[in-house]
Amino acid sequence: MQIRFTETVLRDANQSLIATRMPFSAFKGILSTLDRAGYYSLECWGGATFDSCLRYLDEDPWERLRKINEACPNTKLQMLLRGQNLLGYKHYPDDAVRLFVKKSVENGIDVLRIFDALNDVRNVEVAVDAALEAGAEVQGTICYTLSPIHDLKSYVETGIALKKMGVQMLCVKDMAGIMSPKQAFELVEALKKEVGLPLAVHTHATTGLAFMTYLKAVEAGADVIDTAISCFSGGTAQPATETLDYALREYGYETGLDQNALRDINAFFKPYRADCLQSGLLNPVVMATATDALTYQIPGGMLSNLVSQLTAQKKLNRLDDVLAEVPNVRKDLGYPPLVTPMSQMVGVQATSNVLFGKYKTVSKEIKAYLRGEYGRAPGQVNEDLRKQVLGDEPVLTCRFADTLSPAVDEARAHLGELARCDEDVLSYIAFPTQAEAFLTRRLEARKKVLPYTIERTDE
Numbered sequence: 001m002q003i004r005f006t007e008t009v010l011r012d013a014n015q016s017l018i019a020t021r022m023p024f025s026a027f028k029g030i031l032s033t034l035d036r037a038g039y040y041s042l043e044c045w046g047g048a049t050f051d052s053c054l055r056y057l058d059e060d061p062w063e064r065l066r067k068i069n070e071a072c073p074n075t076k077l078q079m080l081l082r083g084q085n086l087l088g089y090k091h092y093p094d095d096a097v098r099l100f101v102k103k104s105v106e107n108g109i110d111v112l113r114i115f116d117a118l119n120d121v122r123n124v125e126v127a128v129d130a131a132l133e134a135g136a137e138v139q140g141t142i143c144y145t146l147s148p149i150h151d152l153k154s155y156v157e158t159g160i161a162l163k164k165m166g167v168q169m170l171c172v173k174d175m176a177g178i179m180s181p182k183q184a185f186e187l188v189e190a191l192k193k194e195v196g197l198p199l200a201v202h203t204h205a206t207t208g209l210a211f212m213t214y215l216k217a218v219e220a221g222a223d224v225i226d227t228a229i230s231c232f233s234g235g236t237a238q239p240a241t242e243t244l245d246y247a248l249r250e251y252g253y254e255t256g257l258d259q260n261a262l263r264d265i266n267a268f269f270k271p272y273r274a275d276c277l278q279s280g281l282l283n284p285v286v287m288a289t290a291t292d293a294l295t296y297q298i299p300g301g302m303l304s305n306l307v308s309q310l311t312a313q314k315k316l317n318r319l320d321d322v323l324a325e326v327p328n329v330r331k332d333l334g335y336p337p338l339v340t341p342m343s344q345m346v347g348v349q350a351t352s353n354v355l356f357g358k359y360k361t362v363s364k365e366i367k368a369y370l371r372g373e374y375g376r377a378p379g380q381v382n383e384d385l386r387k388q389v390l391g392d393e394p395v396l397t398c399r400f401a402d403t404l405s406p407a408v409d410e411a412r413a414h415l416g417e418l419a420r421c422d423e424d425v426l427s428y429i430a431f432p433t434q435a436e437a438f439l440t441r442r443l444e445a446r447k448k449v450l451p452y453t454i455e456r457t458d459e
Helices: 012-018 024-035 047-059 061-071 094-106 127-134 152-163 181-192 210-220 240-251 258-281 292-296 300-312 315-330 342-358 365-372 383-390 408-418 423-431 432-449
Strands: 004-007 041-045 076-081 113-115 137-143 168-171 198-200 225-226
Touching: 004 342, 012 047, 024 061, 024 225, 024 258, 041 047, 041 061, 047 061, 047 423, 047 432, 061 076, 076 094, 076 198, 094 113, 094 408, 094 423, 113 127, 127 137, 127 152, 137 152, 152 181, 152 300, 168 181, 181 198, 181 210, 198 210, 210 225, 210 240, 225 240, 240 258, 258 423, 292 315, 300 315, 300 342, 315 342, 342 365, 365 383, 408 423, 408 432, 423 432
Parallel strands: 004 041, 004 225, 041 076, 076 113, 113 137, 137 168, 168 198, 198 225
Antiparallel strands: none
């Protein structure tokens, strides 16, 4: 029996615990050890890493990926991609999606885990096709949530649709850490039986269920689990790599992991974790077990955002009211899974409903959702709400990206000398303000280093 591990310390654990603020310099020295540890893959890119590199770390995310790839020739590099949303919070035109995927693979990505926040498979078709064309491994992803309309049948149907697209593996993505051991066993068993593809399972330790959930998922036939090296595990991150390796080997599973390498990796990151604690970058609050998520189905990051919003408005005393309103908003919107960007959208609307009155103000994102711009709602939307917000405005039934004009050539023309390559253009398309500021700083720095131009003369 074999079970493989995807290590998340360079992406999701970093994102979940320290808001993706880990610079390349913090982990450069351990990459060669990560490469020989025996992981199935290293999740090192995608998610919020791209935005954080440009916005906070003053790093080129593409250059970061190339450096990781150079240092890890023996291990698959993995990224998380939000389908038609790429790494942003809106849908992008197909030309941008195809070029982004192509360049991701060219720069070192081997495995793309592709998901849509609504499990609307229309919104992953282009990204999946582009990834397969580029020769990458594709994990077609099912966002796990609990609602009256989400059940084994619906998840199996999504899995079958993803298999028809040609994905080589499925992934169950439990972003809130709410999947119980029983639910994990039943879901993995059903997907393995009805779909028949290799299966990865992703969860968070937020609610305290994760170790038990993984054990039952493995017993049901899961092939890969996501874990984090122990000093960057727990809380809102993934459960510990070493702990699960130890437990599963005792049950007779072959993990392929090198225990000496794991010890070296953990020892390397311990001082950095201590620095993060001392600076306040790692807040002890995120390391606690938050069982409220089991009641409200709210991911840990969403709960933190709600607390931050209410604190800023000096309304933290209304937190319980907002938490109680979240399920109401979610029901009105047809039970979308609470994953980026839907978790942020639902949380903001619930806060607004409590503080200013029921749908007295509606965000532009919720309006776009009700118009169908984010895709097909999983369940029935409250039509009275839709009428209130949109009036007689028609609702899209097609894939929203079909209405978008190509973006690459326009972005390239806008950037001019700021863009040295397609990767720069894609950075701008994904995050225009942050990327243009970064590219401008880079150009100005280069001009300071090379103030003179040597002209060629034919003599």
